[in-house]
Amino acid sequence: MEENKEQKEGQINIELTEEIAEGIYSNLAIITHSNSEFIVDFINIMPGTPKSKVKARIVLTPEHAKRLSGALADNINKYEAMHGEIRDTGANTPPSVPLNFGGPAGQA
Numbered sequence: 001m002e003e004n005k006e007q008k009e010g011q012i013n014i015e016l017t018e019e020i021a022e023g024i025y026s027n028l029a030i031i032t033h034s035n036s037e038f039i040v041d042f043i044n045i046m047p048g049t050p051k052s053k054v055k056a057r058i059v060l061t062p063e064h065a066k067r068l069s070g071a072l073a074d075n076i077n078k079y080e081a082m083h084g085e086i087r088d089t090g091a092n093t094p095p096s097v098p099l100n101f102g103g104p105a106g107q108a
Contacts, residue, residue: 024055038065 026042042056080086
């Protein structure tokens with residue numbers, strides 16, 4: 001444990017590569033789940049294009065999905081406290097793409 005004296009006990013060292021740091025733009029997330037995992041597919045749909053690809057897929061345990069949901073809600077509340085309410089202009093309008101991939105589906 002002498003290799004990194006600055007790292008505190010129990011602290012996780014997380015590396016962020018340049019490629020991952022650039023991020024991936026997504027304007028559609030499709031969420032599906034089974035009894036043991038949640039799958040979140042991030043997609044970038046561009047107007048006038050007949051086909052889009054999943055740009056990133058994240059697989060979570062139900063416990064981690066719930067923690068992510070809480071953390072996202074907390075950050076949205078903090079954002080809105082600083083910048084005002086986020087208007088959801090498309091909340092009641094489902095996207096015109098098929099969202100059922102054979103299992104329980106949700107959308108975000």
